[in-house]
Amino acid sequence: MMFMVVKRKYTRMGLTAFVFLNLFYYFLWTFLLNLPQLELDNLDSLSASLKLSGLELESSKRFNKLANELMKRKLREDPEDVFYAFDTTITADKTELKIPNYIGAPEEERLARAPFDPRFTLAAYYQYLIEDTRPLKKIALPFHWSDWVDLHQLNSQYYKSKGRISCKDFDHRQYENETYSHDDDDELHRGAADLKDFCRDTLDKNSAFEMRMELFAHGGRMLPENAILAGKAYLYTSAPNPISILFLTKEGFYHIPLLSTRKSILQGNAVAASLAAYKNTHELVNTLDLFLQLKKIRPVQNEYVVEAYEVSLSHEDFVLDIEKLQDDLENTQRQKNLTMHEYSFQRSIEESLAKGKEAPKYFSEAKVYDSPIGDHYDWRFFNGIAYHNDEKPLILHRMTRSWLSFTRKVGLKTWVAHGSLLAWQFNGMGFPWDDDVDVQMPIQEFLSMCRHFNQTMVVEDTEDGFGRYFLDCATYVTQRAHGNGNNNIDARFIDVDSGFYIDITALAVSEERIDARFKDKIPQSLIDREALTEEINKSLRLYNCRNYHFVSLEEISPLVRTVFDGEWAYVPLNYPVLLGNEYGDGIFRRSHQGKHFVGQLRIWIKEEILIPFLRHPKQWREYYENRGRVPLEKPKQIDGELTGEELFRLQNLSEDELLRLLQHDEVFLRYQKTRDTTLFHEFESMRLLHKKSTAAMVKQVPDLPPFRYDPFLFLMRQQYLTFETKEARYEELFEASKDEIMVNWLKSIKSIKM
Ligand SMILES: *[C@@H]1O[C@H](CO)[C@@H](O)[C@H](O)[C@H]1NC(C)=O
Ligand SMILES: *[C@@H]1O[C@H](CO)[C@@H](O)[C@H](O)[C@H]1NC(C)=O
Ligand SMILES: *[C@@H]1O[C@H](CO)[C@@H](O)[C@H](O)[C@H]1NC(C)=O
Ligand SMILES: *[C@@H]1O[C@H](CO)[C@@H](O)[C@H](O)[C@H]1NC(C)=O
Ligand SMILES: *[C@@H]1O[C@H](CO)[C@@H](O)[C@H](O)[C@H]1NC(C)=O
Numbered sequence: 001m002m003f004m005v006v007k008r009k010y011t012r013m014g015l016t017a018f019v020f021l022n023l024f025y026y027f028l029w030t031f032l033l034n035l036p037q038l039e040l041d042n043l044d045s046l047s048a049s050l051k052l053s054g055l056e057l058e059s060s061k062r063f064n065k066l067a068n069e070l071m072k073r074k075l076r077e078d079p080e081d082v083f084y085a086f087d088t089t090i091t092a093d094k095t096e097l098k099i100p101n102y103i104g105a106p107e108e109e110r111l112a113r114a115p116f117d118p119r120f121t122l123a124a125y126y127q128y129l130i131e132d133t134r135p136l137k138k139i140a141l142p143f144h145w146s147d148w149v150d151l152h153q154l155n156s157q158y159y160k161s162k163g164r165i166s167c168k169d170f171d172h173r174q175y176e177n178e179t180y181s182h183d184d185d186d187e188l189h190r191g192a193a194d195l196k197d198f199c200r201d202t203l204d205k206n207s208a209f210e211m212r213m214e215l216f217a218h219g220g221r222m223l224p225e226n227a228i229l230a231g232k233a234y235l236y237t238s239a240p241n242p243i244s245i246l247f248l249t250k251e252g253f254y255h256i257p258l259l260s261t262r263k264s265i266l267q268g269n270a271v272a273a274s275l276a277a278y279k280n281t282h283e284l285v286n287t288l289d290l291f292l293q294l295k296k297i298r299p300v301q302n303e304y305v306v307e308a309y310e311v312s313l314s315h316e317d318f319v320l321d322i323e324k325l326q327d328d329l330e331n332t333q334r335q336k337n338l339t340m341h342e343y344s345f346q347r348s349i350e351e352s353l354a355k356g357k358e359a360p361k362y363f364s365e366a367k368v369y370d371s372p373i374g375d376h377y378d379w380r381f382f383n384g385i386a387y388h389n390d391e392k393p394l395i396l397h398r399m400t401r402s403w404l405s406f407t408r409k410v411g412l413k414t415w416v417a418h419g420s421l422l423a424w425q426f427n428g429m430g431f432p433w434d435d436d437v438d439v440q441m442p443i444q445e446f447l448s449m450c451r452h453f454n455q456t457m458v459v460e461d462t463e464d465g466f467g468r469y470f471l472d473c474a475t476y477v478t479q480r481a482h483g484n485g486n487n488n489i490d491a492r493f494i495d496v497d498s499g500f501y502i503d504i505t506a507l508a509v510s511e512e513r514i515d516a517r518f519k520d521k522i523p524q525s526l527i528d529r530e531a532l533t534e535e536i537n538k539s540l541r542l543y544n545c546r547n548y549h550f551v552s553l554e555e556i557s558p559l560v561r562t563v564f565d566g567e568w569a570y571v572p573l574n575y576p577v578l579l580g581n582e583y584g585d586g587i588f589r590r591s592h593q594g595k596h597f598v599g600q601l602r603i604w605i606k607e608e609i610l611i612p613f614l615r616h617p618k619q620w621r622e623y624y625e626n627r628g629r630v631p632l633e634k635p636k637q638i639d640g641e642l643t644g645e646e647l648f649r650l651q652n653l654s655e656d657e658l659l660r661l662l663q664h665d666e667v668f669l670r671y672q673k674t675r676d677t678t679l680f681h682e683f684e685s686m687r688l689l690h691k692k693s694t695a696a697m698v699k700q701v702p703d704l705p706p707f708r709y710d711p712f713l714f715l716m717r718q719q720y721l722t723f724e725t726k727e728a729r730y731e732e733l734f735e736a737s738k739d740e741i742m743v744n745w746l747k748s749i750k751s752i753k754m
Helices: 007-012 015-034 040-048 051-059 063-076 083-085 119-130 151-159 173-179 224-237 270-279 287-299 322-336 341-358 371-377 391-409 418-427 443-453 526-527 533-540 575-588 606-613 617-626 644-651 655-661 665-689 695-700 711-718 723-753
Strands: 095-099 141-143 199-201 206-212 214-216 244-248 253-263 282-288 439-444 454-459 468-473 490-494 500-505 542-544 550-552 559-565 567-572 595-600 604-608
Touching: 015 695, 051 173, 063 083, 063 655, 063 665, 083 665, 095 119, 095 542, 095 575, 095 723, 119 270, 119 282, 119 287, 151 468, 206 224, 206 287, 206 322, 206 665, 214 224, 214 533, 224 542, 244 391, 282 287, 282 711, 287 575, 341 443, 391 439, 391 468, 391 490, 391 500, 391 567, 391 711, 418 439, 418 559, 418 665, 439 443, 443 500, 559 665, 604 665, 606 617, 617 655, 665 695
Parallel strands: 141 253, 244 454, 439 500
Antiparallel strands: 095 282, 199 214, 244 253, 454 468, 468 490, 490 500, 542 550, 559 567, 595 604
């Protein structure tokens, strides 16, 4: 997401305070950028005292001691288990599941549907990979989307006697006609698709389990609950299997092809068979144990892992030579045959060249009526709007980490860009309100990624959690200019539980008109000679994505190692220039849509917390100091926004005030979980801004666990569910539906007789 500044905030803030606040950061910034030639020691202490009051705070023994005491107390006095999220490590007790009865049972006794649980699926696959003695190269794994994505919404339809879902449930043309007036051309009120373009009813009930329909394409704008069903129905009835699956580990990865036939564990595929054998000796499976066991017996692939401190990019990384690419694919084909990934890649290049500038839009988002919010979700994996949910930051955190880990381990160069780079600049983490993540790659790296990993299911390191992400490269790779604007995004790394995604854009030399910002850099000699534009390109070394963003080689190269959301990452060393160009003085704004950056704690805090804290200190203190002993009302939520003066005060709180602020559970949890990494970022920024190397520092950064709880475990907790209770519920439903089937059968016999 591009960072958008809410101007409204500043109109209500005193003008003087506004100017002052911005000037303050502006001078600091330019000061830091322009003074590397000064006496460094002076500069260090000066900037530390200005921007980095946080550093002073951390070096205060008193503050640290009190903060640690607060932590001990909070964790000790936690009757409601508010701080369960403090420990994000995956332990055995979080992953031990009873193997359900249907595993190994004859077909007629098997449930028609089984509950989804990624821990169970993963355990079954790990067990299979442990059992099978063939080398990984010789293995292809079975796959069905229902084992990897929660499709339970389809069950309610299945178990209801009346009304299985059918295509007409997805036809929104009439709804649109009846709900909105005919001259209403609001985009959010239009977009129902013609049924024949995306859905067909079928008689053959075995074609896709029991569903007598096939939803084979995106069906346009829908009501939210139908949009959820449409994505799930697509996965269940029509979506092709991914081409491969990639399991991330701390040290590397396993990359294994998938069979293209669709067969699930419930249908008794090879994975189920292996688990059935295991069941003879074990009652429980333990995902983590099996994962660790697998790592012991099968070495991971780790020969491509990027470990350099600095990564240089070259002009050639950004030049797309289609003929050369095609020749290369043909040579490979002659010598050793293409992989499935490569076949698909070759076809996509042909398709891209054939369509040229007429390329249709590749990605479809979950369009819903009356809200643009569906745009943040891939339609196939849309699972409802998690906009205000506590779930969203958990998902984005894990998705970002898995992307960074994936690209680094398979040896791809990528960096954090746009809004995500801006967020990193503040504290080394994404913004807590982000809806997506932006990353960029040079075109050559991008092509290599698609050639080997397009349609890959990437599985989070099981020692961290159970996330699954689908890498999807758009077809039209040869189009490097904006064109018809259909395909600004080159690829997406999609969370299959929610549909949230990382936008991946490739940068290349293209026929796009150069950004005004670079025009005056064209050397006179080239203009005079009416030199080839290519020569201009080459001498300027300018690259663009498909949405008019230009950067020069100097701006993005070299990349330098850092930490983003606690994971090893790379950013352009020249990030201040990039950010300055893109956001102007937006980089100093410490307020966004009711969230404020409290520099001393280095986290963003919601206004609804800050208002009672600043305006009603007495009440706040009484509430938090007596909590658990004296029942008291929570500090009142006061309407209105923080004033300019209050915002200013927020940047320079005393130690006592900060400790008081930390009494708020949410603030405390966030600070405590991230203080090391954000502190690291602050030291790191100081050095990077002074053009000093951070090589020695980053080497010391340990492998940091996720800061945020696993989203699947989080949901289970929220719903008071366990794998076993879900399983029992399904058994009940299954038994009930058998009766129902009997009743229906009897009814049908009767009707024949009459
Ligand atoms: C929608 O309304 C238009 C104009 O009244 C009509 O021609 C069309 O058939 C209607 N479509 C549906 C699906 O009801
Ligand atoms: C190459 O792969 C294709 C598709 O998988 C297959 O049909 C063909 O037999 C393979 N050829 C060789 C020589 O392995
Ligand atoms: C990625 O795979 C999809 C699905 O097979 C295909 O449509 C697309 O063209 C592929 N993209 C690339 C760049 O290979
Ligand atoms: C950049 O180079 C391409 C060819 O590689 C050329 O078609 C294009 O016009 C050039 N763009 C500019 C702005 O010089
Ligand atoms: C921050 O507050 C302290 C008093 O608590 C004051 O001495 C100091 O000058 C203030 N610093 C800034 C930059 O306003």
